Amino acid sequence: MNLMQTHMPARAPAALDIITYAIGQSAIGNILAARSHIGVCAILIGSDADTLEQDLANRFPGRVLVEDKTGLRDDLAAIARFIEAPGVGLDLPLDMRHGTPFQQRVWNELRAIPCGATITYTALARRLGQPNGARAAATACAANAIALGIPCHRVVRADGTLSGYRWGIERKRGLLDLEAAV
Structure with a gap:
């Protein structure tokens, strides 16, 4: 696991402060899937993994971002499958709280x-x-x-x-x- 934030808070992060993420490949480029304790809070698409990680950090300032390829393997597979065969649907729990x-x-x-x-x-x-x-x-x-x-x-x-x-x-x-x- 890789911590993306440059500094950790003085206190241990609460589960509410942690977002796990992983980057995988798809037919339309790299995909980044991220999860909060509620569900998927980001699916980002791009050509460059570093840019995707920076985009995630910009969207969730103050959160601890933890890379977790094992924990998000199934989400990445579901997203890649949806891209190739959209008729299968994308049934993932979503966390949409970050919007107005x-x-x-x-x-x-x-x-x-x-x-x-x-x-x-x-x-x-x-x-x-x-x-x-x-x-x-x-x-x-x-x-x-x-x-x-x-x-x-x-x-x-x-x-x-x-x-x-x-x-x-x-x-x-x-x-x-x-x-x-x-």
């Missing part, structure tokens, strides 16, 4: 979008009772730390084109293409 109440509402709504379907930012905002809230919905999507578990890749522009995916438009296109084939 509005972000959590957006993320819950995203989780209701079926595999292979898309929604526009405007339609998403309307579902939330905020007909003029497309930009706020897009901002909530951008704040999502649980890629795939909260499928923000299923949100598109009003004209159906792809836009703004934190982990790259090509990854978004690839995920949507795989889901459309289901």
Whole structure:
């Protein structure tokens, strides 16, 4: 196990302060899975492990980050399997507490979008009772730390084109293409 934080607090960390994480490979690049005591709190996608670890640290300041490849092996396998065969679903307990109440509402709504379907930012905002809230919905999507578990890749522009995916438009296109084939 590797502690990622540069300094440990003077007291022993409580279980609430610890996030375990591991990095694995997938068809769309490196994936980082992280868990709190409640569930998966981050699924990050990227090309560089160091960048993924820094992103995790930035998203969870003040937390003790502990690498645990053995403990997260099953999560990484489930995520990689979902990427290759999205029809199997991704049934992991999620910890979405790190978002604002509005972000959590957006993320819950995203989780209701079926595999292979898309929604526009405007339609998403309307579902939330905020007909003029497309930009706020897009901002909530951008704040999502649980890629795939909260499928923000299923949100598109009003004209159906792809836009703004934190982990790259090509990854978004690839995920949507795989889901459309289901």
